Amino acid sequence: MNKKNLMTLADIAKLANVSTSTASRALRNNPIIKQNTRDLVQRIAKEHNFKVNVTASKLRTQKTNTIAVVVMLEQKSGQVISDPFLMEILGTIADELTKFGYDMLLTTTKTATHDWYSYYYESKRADGLIIIGQGEHDQRIELLASTDLPFVVWGTEIHKKSYTTIGSDNRKGGFLAVQHLIQQGCKRIAFMGDVNHNEVEQRWLGYQDALTAANLPIEHGLQIKADFTSNDGYSKLRDHLLIEDQNLDGIFAVSDAIALGASKYLFEQKIDVPNKIAIIGFDDIAMSEFCSPSLSTIRQNTAAGGRLLVKILLKKINQQPVDSQLLDVEVIQRQSSSRS
Amino acid sequence: MNKKNLMTLADIAKLANVSTSTASRALRNNPIIKQNTRDLVQRIAKEHNFKVNVTASKLRTQKTNTIAVVVMLEQKSGQVISDPFLMEILGTIADELTKFGYDMLLTTTKTATHDWYSYYYESKRADGLIIIGQGEHDQRIELLASTDLPFVVWGTEIHKKSYTTIGSDNRKGGFLAVQHLIQQGCKRIAFMGDVNHNEVEQRWLGYQDALTAANLPIEHGLQIKADFTSNDGYSKLRDHLLIEDQNLDGIFAVSDAIALGASKYLFEQKIDVPNKIAIIGFDDIAMSEFCSPSLSTIRQNTAAGGRLLVKILLKKINQQPVDSQLLDVEVIQRQSSSRS
DNA sequence: GATATGATTGCAAACGATTGCAAGTTGTTT
DNA sequence: AAACAACTTGCAATCGTTTGCAATCATATC
Structure with a gap:
């Protein structure tokens, strides 16, 4: 060399x-x-x-062969969502992009500029954008939809196609999770999560679907608001159980992290999981299998998601018509919801 | 817009x-x-x-204002290391780079080219390189050292300064972990990890330091080879305990993931943690606090690490002299090693 | 009033590749 | 031997900024 x-x-x-x-x-x-x-x-x-010299080449051809990926980190909690899920989907996207000869520019919403259109597209840094996580209803994304920037979002389809999204079938996931708990004999199932978050809202709808299908009442008192952290899972469940509702018999947490936090509280209180209270999470992070009791969950197909995001975006860049898509999810049953 | x-x-x-x-x-x-x-x-x-138009600007100025970050994923296991640790350090690096007006190009070693010098530097995609994780002794990095590419590696200092590294003080971490177990009364402490990995090798040295300092013998039979996964933690500990060594009383696992896998096996076998066997991990991932029993561990300061990587690399790009650096680590004591 | 001085501005040449079009070559046909 | 087609190649413009140097202008000095 x-x-x-x-x-x-x-x-x-x-x-x-x-x-x-x-x-x-x-x-x-x-x-x-x-x-x-x-x-x-x-x-x-x-x-x-x-x-x-790719710089000269880019200048002449007016193509950057680069895609920018924006990871939307929750701002309010300050802390990084160290969702293992994020890492996995990022990895797939990176690999998939290189497969098609694209480079990947990564940015988080923490310190970076928020005028993605100008910064990445107008100044010719990238040919397109992938946004991971809509988080709570976000105006920045809405704005992008009115521009000619090719972009695609990991999340939930909202506002009927004002932009293209790829994401898990969150509603079905919620439905499957709760249906499963009901099959295990649960009757009063708590929902832990923050429905202001788009994806969580869908899971909440799925939760309701399942209850309705089983002719069970929807009690809004069973909705426990919690951020995506184990900390919140622990403390919010504690607060809830201290004040009311002593005959809860199931919990659907919208992320494994929350579920693990909740489990910890139940363990400390010597509440029998799953027989007194069964619990199921969402994501299937690596740890779920290795906690005790191991955690039942809804698995998202992140690899397929990453590949699809890239495929759809490249289509869009090539002016081909595309549609939003939902990815299938499945129940992973483990000890935390397996009643004897 | x-x-x-x-x-x-x-x-x-x-x-x-x-x-x-x-x-x-x-x-x-x-x-x-x-x-x-x-x-x-x-x-x-x-x-x-x-x-x-940054492309034109780059061409004229011959500066890209872009840094490429290479994440070394273990090849053999095929699976992504979904180290939460990785996500965190990547986030910090991203934020720190934008703070200095640099863009970040991300790549994994999975599908991407391995001739980083040509791909990123010669073809003017980036001004410098950050490599996360040396993994096992890696020749690609050695080769880079003989070029004029400014780069810096997250890992362990080896081969006396043939290149610059930033990393946790793994040897001290190993020492602290094992010293702690000894203080809890452990006498026969297993080491779980793969010493072919540079950073793990350091932790192994620290392990020995602590035993020696306490006048305990170093038994090579207590070294249990394991990859960075919970799966391996579980199965390798099982294999070990089945065949020999019934009077193990402590485990130092080189990652929390391994430790959690091992814990699960101990839990299944109804072996009392921490009183029969105490256990401590490494990394302090988010889950560690929320397993039962909660996991003691060695915490790395990833945020400081990310910032330092960027700082040193930018110095290097500006031709300033730099040195490799070690980051301090600390013991986080939780239930898995707190004997009553 | 002529010239020195400094403050502003513009000319034109880079940076290194890509590409429409014209020109050159070769071979074929009548 | 002329004419034409089919291949190959080169000319020169272009992508949009940046920057060394020369040119211009206003002001100050003698």
Whole structure:
């Protein structure tokens, strides 16, 4: 590996005794150039370890071959959502993008500018945008929808197609979770989560669907507001149980993190899980299998999600019509909801 | 937000009745330009929502203002290390880079090219590189060290400064963990981890330090090889306990994930934690506090790590001399190692 | 009133690739 | 031998900024 190697296309052309135009075409394997010439130029380029200057290329072609990914971190809690889920979907997106020859620019909403249209698109940093997590109803995304920026959002479809979303079928997930608890004999099931969050709202609807389908009443007193953290899962459940509702027999938590926090409280109180209270989470993070009792949950297919996000976005960039899509979810039954 | 706005510097210049050179200087607030003119140009630029085309700018200035971050995922296990730790450090790096006006290009080692020098540096995609995790002794990094690419690695200092590393003081971490177990009365402490991994090797040294300091023998039979997963933690501990060593009384696992897997096995076997076997992990992931029993661990200061990585790399890019650095670690004592 | 001085501005050449079009080559046909 | 088609190649413009240097202007000095 040589240190300074400021080879330029012109240098290669000179070495091969052709014009830069021919050299350029030869390197990109343009069939208009004679095979011999192509081979020659490519050989020389390789010998001299020549790499195209992508900046110049971008300028000329007006394509960046770069996608920006914005991770929406919850602002209010200050802390990072260290959702293992996030890491996984990011990894898939990164791999999928490189597969298609794109680079990935990553940013969080913490310190970065919020005028994504200007920053990434107008200033030609990226050809498109992937936004992970709508969080609570977000105006920045709405604004983007009125621009010509190609982008796609991981989350829930809202506002009928003002923009394209890919996400798990949260409503079905909620339904499956609660249906499962009901099958285990639960009658009074608490819902832990914050319905101001778009995806959680869908899970809440699924929760209601399942109760209704089983002819069980929907008690709004059973809705326990909690952020996406174990801390909140622990303390909000404690507060709830202290004040009221001594005959709760099931809990549907909208994330595994919340569920684990809640479990901890139940364990401390020596409340029998699952027989006195059964509990199920959402996400299937790696830890869920390894807690005691192991945690039942709704698994999202993050890998498929990441791939789909990329596929849809690239379609959009190529002006092809696309639709929002829902990904299937499934129940993973473990000890926390398996009554004997 | 207007749809098509192909404003170019020349357009702004024309509108302001100045040359493009003046416009360019005015926008960058060059004091050589009269204050009046600067104000005028800047006002017009803002009015027309003009954004500099960074591609052209990069080409001209030969600076990309972009840093590439490579996340080394373990290849052999196939699965993503969904280390919450990774997400956290990535977040900090992203925020810190934007603070200094840099963009962040993210890539994993899974599908991407491995010739980082060519791909990122020669082809002018990035000004420098941050590598997260050396993993097992890695030749690709060694190769980089012989180039002029500015880069810095999260990991352990090895091979005396052939390149710059930032990382936790893993040896001290290992020492503190084991010292703590000894203080709790443990005498025969197992080490769970794979010492082929650079950072783990350091923790292994720390393990030995602590035993030696306490005049306890180092039994190589107590080294249990395990990957960074809960699965491995579970199964490798099971295998170990089945075959031999019935009087183990402490476990130092090199990651919380491993520790949680091991805990699960102990729980299933109704082995009393911490009184029969005490256990401590490494990382302090969010879940550790919420398992039962809660997991003692060694906390790394990832936020400081992320900030330092960026700081050192930028120094390097500016040709300033830098040194590798170790970050302090601390014991977080919880139930899994608190004997009554 | 001529010239030196400094403050502003503009000219034009980069940066390094890509590409429409024209020009050159070769081979085929009548 | 002329004419034409089919291949190959090169010219030169272009993408949008930045910047060294020269040019201009206003003011101050003698």
